[in-house]
Amino acid sequence: MKNYNEIKNDFNREAIKPNGMFSKETECDRLSVAYLREIIDSSMHVLEIGCGMGNVIKALGCYQYGIDISNEMIARCGEGKFLVGNMDELPYEDNKFDLVFMIMTLQQSLDRRKTLSEMKRVTKKGGTMIIIDGDKDSAIGKKREEEMKAGTWETCGQARWLSAKNFKGWEIDHLAPHILIIKKIK
Secondary structure (H helix, E strand, C coil), X not given: CCCHHHHHHHHHHXXXXXXXXXXXXXXXXXXXXXXXXXXXXXXXXXXXXXCCCCCCHHHCCCEEEEEECCHXXXXXXXXXXXXXXXXXXXXXXXXXXXXXXXXXXXXXXXXXXXXXXXXXXXXXXXXXXXXXXXXXXXXXXXXXXXHHHHCCCCCCCCCCCECHHHCCCCEEEEEECCEEEEEEEC
16 A cells, blocks of 8 residues: 555656646546536635646636645646645645535545545535545446456556445435445535
């Protein structure tokens, strides 16, 4: 298992690749923006944990905040409220955000309970927390797990897709057959 410094280095290397995975819009980004636009209004303060280069948060009409472990990713976000930081130690006050979300980020957490606790801490009472991530129980997820074990699938960081079974008490849906939406209203 990698530590956060190794994960940061992986993402820093990916950020500077001209054709890296974060240099273009992905299907997940496109579907996530469409989904989030339906529930976000311009008065909301919204945090994206693991914002990368800001592809999603910058497409939303709201007060935008982003945090990512990779200084190279944050450097590409441009102007705004984007910080380098760790998802297990969010540098924000309690109850600050109307909505906190992460896309393909919880899979990188070294301590999911700590990450979710921090996510909850910075979300306002009555606010919403959303996790969008790969569904390891889908057909595509099962194939990916096999390919990772065989060493034929290259990941960035320590990507481990999620199982909806591990989120009791959360509302579960799908953006696509292999992409989970895990939502909790506080």
